[in-house]
């Protein structure tokens with residue numbers, strides 16, 4: 593059993609190669625949040641860890657995976673050969689772009705693809721809602737109904753002043769100076785975790801980086817296990833998780 597680098601009531605962190613540690617832990621997770629090296633930069637750690645989708649498929653049946661469209665085109669067979677089926681994707685729109693080439697549109701988004709295995713009905717999927725009081729198109733289309741309540745497909749729809757979160761999530765990237773590819777907790781990791789993992793469930797992040805997903809899971813009332821290959825990043829994660837943090841949303 594690998595030795596942990598950091599542990600508290602809800603989060604455990606391991607230092608090392610995820611491809612060795614993940615199978616050695618012998619765990620089952622409700623949800624994987626994976627932000628792998630895309631192998632598209634000159635960062636020292638940005639090397640595709642061949643074989644990780646197969647190892648991940650042995651840990652959970654549900655996974656959000658960050659990546660560029662190029663990465664998913666290039667590596668797609670590694671996902672599908674491992675048994676992963678794609679359900680859908682969201683786009684993360686960030687305030688500031690990455691990349692400085694002048695011969696193409698300034699890149700201000702990344703993809704997050706949801707993959708699953710087995711029957712869809714067995715996968716926890718609870719789409720977060722946002723409050724909404726704007727005009728309701730469906731209501732306008734059914735003027736004969738006095739209230740907008742009715743059956744749509746297999747679902748009964750009631751206008752309760754909310755709507756499903758949209759598939760483009762805007763969230764400013766965290767401030768510069770920390771981990772170079774840190775993802776924001778609020779507006780991005782938080783809704784992804786709430787969608788795919790029940791309250792009290794287990795999230796696993798095999799490429800933990802800054803520990804943002806571990807932090808997000810904890811703030812949302814989920815448990816988390818992280819793995820990170822660089823010891824200096826593990827040290828930063830341990831410091832981050834040791835600090836008292838403000839609970840932005842609780843475990844709803």
Ligand SMILES: C[S@@+](CC[C@H](N)C(=O)[O-])C[C@H]1O[C@@H](n2cnc3c(N)ncnc32)[C@H](O)[C@@H]1O
Pocket residue numbers: 608609610611627628629630637638639641771773774775776798799800801802803804805819820821822825
């Ligand atoms: C894209 S970053 C993750 C960023 C993270 N999602 C965040 O919000 O901070 C990928 C991380 O994986 C780590 N890494 C690369 N190869 C690894 C491996 N084989 N095992 C474990 N960690 C690895 C890198 O050091 C890097 O911190």
